[in-house]
Amino acid sequence: MKNPELSVSVILTVVLSFVIAIGVKGDPTTKVKLALSYGALILLFLFGFLILAAIASGKIDISMLLSESGGGASMSRFQLLIFTFVIALSFFLIVISSSKLPDVPPDVLALLGISAATYGVSKGIQAGGGLQSKSGTSGNANLPAGSGSPSGNQPTPGTSGSPNVPTAP
Amino acid sequence: MRSISTLAAYEGLILLAGFFGIVFWRLLTGRIGLNQLLEGDIRDPKSAEGYSTQPSAGRAQSLVITAFAALYYLLQVIHNPKGFPKLPNGLIEALAGSQVVYLGGKAQAMLLGRWRDMLK
Numbered sequence: 001m002k003n004p005e006l007s008v009s010v011i012l013t014v015v016l017s018f019v020i021a022i023g024v025k026g027d028p029t030t031k032v033k034l035a036l037s038y039g040a041l042i043l044l045f046l047f048g049f050l051i052l053a054a055i056a057s058g059k060i061d062i063s064m065l066l067s068e069s070g071g072g073a074s075m076s077r078f079q080l081l082i083f084t085f086v087i088a089l090s091f092f093l094i095v096i097s098s099s100k101l102p103d104v105p106p107d108v109l110a111l112l113g114i115s116a117a118t119y120g121v122s123k124g125i126q127a128g129g130g131l132q133s134k135s136g137t138s139g140n141a142n143l144p145a146g147s148g149s150p151s152g153n154q155p156t157p158g159t160s161g162s163p164n165v166p167t168a169p
Numbered sequence: 170m171r172s173i174s175t176l177a178a179y180e181g182l183i184l185l186a187g188f189f190g191i192v193f194w195r196l197l198t199g200r201i202g203l204n205q206l207l208e209g210d211i212r213d214p215k216s217a218e219g220y221s222t223q224p225s226a227g228r229a230q231s232l233v234i235t236a237f238a239a240l241y242y243l244l245q246v247i248h249n250p251k252g253f254p255k256l257p258n259g260l261i262e263a264l265a266g267s268q269v270v271y272l273g274g275k276a277q278a279m280l281l282g283r284w285r286d287m288l289k
Contacts, residue, residue: 037173045180052187062192065201072205075228075271079235085189086239090246090253092185096178097250107256111238111264118268122275129212129279 005053009046013039069126076119083115207232211278220279227274234267 017039021031054060066081068074087108094102195201209225238260245254 034173038176041173041177041180045184048180048184049187052184052191055188055191062195063200063202065192066206067202072208072222073203075206075231078203078206079231081192082235082239085192086243088185089189090242092181093246093250094252095181098252099174102252105253105255107261108253110261111242111256114261114265114268115235118272121272125272125276125279129210 005050006047009043009050013043013046016042068122074119074122076115076122080112080115080119083111087112209275209278225274227271231267231271234264238264 017035020038021035024031024034026034051060055062066073066077068077091102192201196203205222207224207228208222209228210220211223212219213221238256241260242254242256
């Protein structure tokens, strides 16, 4: 089995939903609604937590999150990261305090759009300028120098923290 | 149904805090590199790679404007978390202008020399 954590999450969710459906009082429709609601919540949380755990343990490598093709950190990626965090945190705070999903105003789209457009244009300029990776690899420009595995996104077995090289759009 | 929304809030908090925490911790410890964040590539025929890096004023001003806009937005939300705040047009224009300056500088540094070489 490739991802046992995934199967364990699904089984755990089904078991908990079943326990909730049996444990709560009320008519069968309410029980089913509650069991499905709690099940969906638990499943979403477990999937999110799996990704979080994989990042924390290095199974998903985010060390090149802000790197650009020519080496060094990318200002446009950094900006996109900051605005994504700010908007996500704002969204969370608003949902918590008003208990409903807020309307997304054009300002938010402008903030994210400006940084995403900057990133896209920046990649275009790099491509137009013929900038190659400083490690000298032409096919995979995001590969860190000296990583020794230019073959793509597969981690090398037996090497901890081997790069799952992100593919820049 | 209140307990479901409470559970959802806690789950969101844990996941968001986890993602933010991991990214910020890795930024602080250098496992996500910020090297050369304020340095831009510039064409350099003398270099073996054809490019060299130099401190970039465009990147510096972009960083300042980005940090200002992000902090401003976050403070507005914290003061009134009932809805997304309205951003002043001036701030959006400043942000857009800052990006134009940054991209213009980058295009000038990377493309003009190349075009000049082609025209020779």
